[in-house]
Amino acid sequence: MxxxxxxxxxxGSALALAQAHETRDRLMKAHGLPEEAFQIAIIKTSGDRILDRALSEVGGKGLFTKEIEDALLSGDIDFAVHSSKDMPTLLPDGLEISAFLPREDVRDAFISPKATTLLDLPQGAVVGSASLRRQAMVKRLRPDLEVVTYRGNVQRRLEKLAEGVVDATLLAYAGLKRLGLGDVVTSVIDEDSFLPAVGQGAICIESRIGDERIGALLAAIHHEETAICLTAERAFLRELDGSCRTPIAGLARVADSTVTLRGLILKPDGSLCHEGVREANIADAAAMGADLGLALKAAAGPGFLAE
Incomplete structure (x- = not known):
């Protein structure tokens, strides 16, 4: 040892720690190592400190990764555990996504004391969400609803819902399950009508390129099917220059040696969307994802994503 x-x-959020603990526990089991063989280092990111504004106003997804990646590059940590949907499509030089854990449920959860489903909410009800994708998709399905930006960790969002700040909220079902909070869910939204974020439900591990010791450690818990799906989804997102400023959804599925990707881009008010589907051999997942991204960009025309 x-x-x-x-x-x-x-x-340092409860969800981030649950994901780090799951990664550690899988490594302990895979390698027969004790808990003390690992040390969890909590790093506060800009996204954790800025809670009074939408992420799109202050820099997008990199706010949840920059400080952690700085610690990785400096050697203060050996690898980092992230929610895949928080990861920018371009990583700093010297770093790579080296492993994915098996993907959890990809769907969004609807939580409300006022209605059983999103479609059942009374006219004019207030829905809180920090995600531009969820905001746009809610407006697409229910343009009569008021949608407000609603940030904070999972527990705080649930507290604000109980306090009546909003009438309903949407959260990733995977995160609630990892926190043992599945019982707070009013209903789970079908992925066909409410396409999830790229990477939703998947934990990824980032490490230094060329670190053979860490690479060998992580290889034992890497889940290849999740990696194939995320390769397609992230290639799709990269072509659209996706960030927290753009409502984009995408989901890949693998069956035998085929990967199928469905993608969607929306205007922030949900008034217009462009969507498409591609299918390819798993070896061509990245090229297929990029092709769908370029096709939707062309269909949307100049200025659509910039809005």
Missing amino acids: QSKPVRIGTR
């Missing part, structure tokens, strides 16, 4: 514990970098 190594003399120094392996240092795992993570944000």
Whole structure:
């Protein structure tokens, strides 16, 4: 056993810690290592500190990864655990996504004391969400609803819902399950009518390129099917220059040796969307994802994404 514990970098929210603990536990089981072989290092990110504004106003997805990646590049941590949907499509030089854990449920959860489903909410009800994708998709399905930006960790969002700040909210079902909060869900929204975010439900691990010791450690818990799906989804997102400023949804599925990707881009008010589907051999997942991204960009025309 190594003399120094392996240092795992993570944000400090309850969900981020649950994901770091799941990664550690899988590594302990895969390699027969004790808990003390690992050390979890909590790193506060800009996204954790800025809670009074929408992410689109202050820099987008990189706000949840920059400080962690700085610690990785400096050698303060050995690898980092992230929610895949928080990851920018371009990583800093010297870093790579080296492993994915098996993907959880990809769907969004509807939570409300006022209605059983989103479609059942009374006219003019207030829905809170921090996600531009969810905001746009809610407006697409129910243009009569008021949608407000609603940030904070999962527990705080549920507290504000109980306090009556909003009438309903939407959260990733996977995150609620990982926190043991599945019982708060009023209903789970079908992915066909409410396409999830790229990477939703998937935990990814980021490490330094060329670090063979960490690469060998992580290889034992890597889930190849999730990696294929995320390769397609992230290639799709990259062509659209996707960030927290753009309502984009995408989901890939693997069956035998075929990967199928469905993608969607929306105007922020939900008034217009462009969507498409592509299918390819798993070896061509990245090219297929990029092709769908370019096709939707062309269909939308100049200025659509910039809005």
